[in-house]
Amino acid sequence: MVRNLRSSTTDSFFIYSDFQHGTAPMDFANRYIQSDDSKICVVMVGLPARGKSLIAGKAMRYLGWVGIPARVFNVGSYRRFNTPQPSATFFDPHNEEGERMRRAAAEAAMSDMIQWFNTGKGVVAILDATNSTKERRKWIYEKCQEADIEALFVESICDDEDLIMSNIKEVKTTSPDYKGQDPEEAALDFRNRIRNYEMVYETIADSEKHYTFVKLINVGSTVIINQIKDYLSSRLVYYIQNLHIKPRSIWLSRHGESEFNLSGAIGGDSNISERGEAYARALPELMRKSGIPENTKIVIWTSTLKRTIQSARHLKAETGYEKLEWKALDELDSGVCDGLTYEQIAEKYPEDFAARDEDKYNYRYRGGESYRDVVIRLEPIIMELERSENVIIVTHQAVLRCIYAYFMNVPQEQSPWMEVPLHTLIKLTPRAYGTEEQRFKADIPAVSTWRGKGTSAKHQEFPAEGEAKEETKE
């Protein structure tokens, strides 16, 4: 029986993740992470305040979410270790001491990166620095070649002064370099620092055509892609070119309490309960309470199941927001267990029940899905969310956990155990250095659908303290 569990534990990427464990994992690794020891170094290139760290951070989060081990190596933080609060003159290219220190920081970052790859656990490293001269890029390229690492240069170019200044104000004056300093003074110092970089900045040139690179010009309004060879790089570039930096929020809500929730059954396509209907009626006001900037267009996304459509009904009717239904937002398919309670599953399929508790992220219901499967089918949803602006998603517990995990960088082991209570609106607002979260609880009671490891209780209360409670926020 156990051999039917079809638990897929291979590290995975996109559709390749659909690969099932126990059949030919080596072939998987050989092909899809290109080779047994595939290593990609994403080398950021660009002047300060061009969004490099934002892109680096998002790419890392995205890769981690789809199961590719990725890490950012920020050269600035190596430099900062020795020179915590440098003045603008430190960055003057004629300042030899400064130049020496920055070179040392780059070398330290490269060396750590190569060491990380050598552990065999790394697949994508992101080298976050200006890398603003041909010479520096040549040095990195050669270092990578020596270590059998593929270099992918990602240059962010921006000549829109407003964009640059808004980036400086939002990001840089709160950077560790300026901790405790006056923001206006900090902005001024930073503007000077950029001028120093501008003196020596060299965009990726024709003489560097043999490199694999992407140039993003003015936040992706123009994109130049050169010599992309492998699938992983091509998907990563596609992700990066879909990013935008317009301010927006994403709201997440589970459907209102359903009839199945009341009976403790999972899956199905039941109607919402009376209390669920009360939540649906309360949702428009809850949205307003959460704060919606004036003239903001919001789009409602639901799954194709009745309980989410019913839950968004009043919101749509009252606001006239556009609405979309996605099959990709349907609840995790519990296969043969669909319609059963946890108690019944524990009784009928004790081995499966235990296996699921053991590794909830990878456990695939017989004839159904695992959390990993859900992440794969949500990948295009995430891509579309990155392209979109303000969206409220009304969906299901497992799906919401996966989407939340993407934005809040929750590790795979934790995300399936997260508490996402009914009748609660979550508002996520992307910021330069992470995602801000707010929760708004409707004052409408509902059963708890959270289940602790090893229990099959119907309506268990989420513990006030404990491992599963731990929230991971950026």
Added chain:
Amino acid sequence: MVRNLRSSTTDSFFIYSDFQHGTAPMDFANRYIQSDDSKICVVMVGLPARGKSLIAGKAMRYLGWVGIPARVFNVGSYRRFNTPQPSATFFDPHNEEGERMRRAAAEAAMSDMIQWFNTGKGVVAILDATNSTKERRKWIYEKCQEADIEALFVESICDDEDLIMSNIKEVKTTSPDYKGQDPEEAALDFRNRIRNYEMVYETIADSEKHYTFVKLINVGSTVIINQIKDYLSSRLVYYIQNLHIKPRSIWLSRHGESEFNLSGAIGGDSNISERGEAYARALPELMRKSGIPENTKIVIWTSTLKRTIQSARHLKAETGYEKLEWKALDELDSGVCDGLTYEQIAEKYPEDFAARDEDKYNYRYRGGESYRDVVIRLEPIIMELERSENVIIVTHQAVLRCIYAYFMNVPQEQSPWMEVPLHTLIKLTPRAYGTEEQRFKADIPAVSTWRGKGTSAKHQEFPAEGEAKEETKE
């Protein structure tokens, strides 16, 4: 009961196609084909022999396959109507009569295109012509704006003389313009014709930055993407940038006869029969017989189900080819009908059985999939196939029908009824003007799994003549 059938008949694209009929089709159309009357005109730009028609043809086939109505308007064929076999001097820009005729052809194509959009059935038109001057592009852009059509310019640039010459020899000397002429003479004439175009050719310039465009340089080794706004264009551009023109073949085979095939049951995960095992043993020789160029690396793709893995086992062992297993290649999920025979389905779910015959492409098994669903999950497989070179795919009847339909441009109504017999190897070789097909039958008997409309016969023989037999080849 009928309301549970979940037949999805909406025209669809990518994951959006997951949208289910009966819930909110207008919302779907509004959002995902951008607006109620979304119209995109892909304007090809480039000198002759730069692969424009190839790109145009593949894009149209791809869009049609994912459910987006698309059509190519080839200006040359409008011109050809009046001037069937022009000499090179016709294309001399100083030849006023020639210029006037070509302008008239462009106007006729534009006018037909706009008329096609006005029928309300068109979503993507592809204007296949050189469109080699700023003036011509400005005229097209303005014409599109007037008609509320979004223009997406796709320029193919190639300065690799070998690539150009091989394109001329493969494509142009067999073009309708040179019908019945000596190939060497034709190639010479064509080279002269290109020189005329080169005199006036203007690549898309900085002054055209307000256009949405893509430049493909030397078959996608560099790609420049400018001002892509909507999702449909972004996916189309991603598809185009994955195309390559290296010679290769794709082999398709169903698994060897399975135990379920013998009993007439559908779905499941049974072993192959004795005769299926004989086919597995015969497959390496059948591959050799089909013709494999020397030093060709082939990759084996199977589904994750036992019958395909078993069928590819000897091929892998004998050749050492790399092998991959894809869940996306698993057979169409027949939901509650999994493991039943057609007879049992007809008896147990008569309404479903009739509904499936009525619209087999869109019929979704209860708790399972439709052909449309399978196409959606195969979309990344097609993308990866376009990026790959030589591949043999060992998969299942419905999945093979969908993949075959993509390459051979089989309409949705026909593809679910196609005969794909067991123990037969299909070799597809992409050519400039379509895909060449060869079939190689192993001399090993197997049951027929083909079922005609309205029957529930277990092992029906495919009719020698008849509608479903009709093969659609490019």
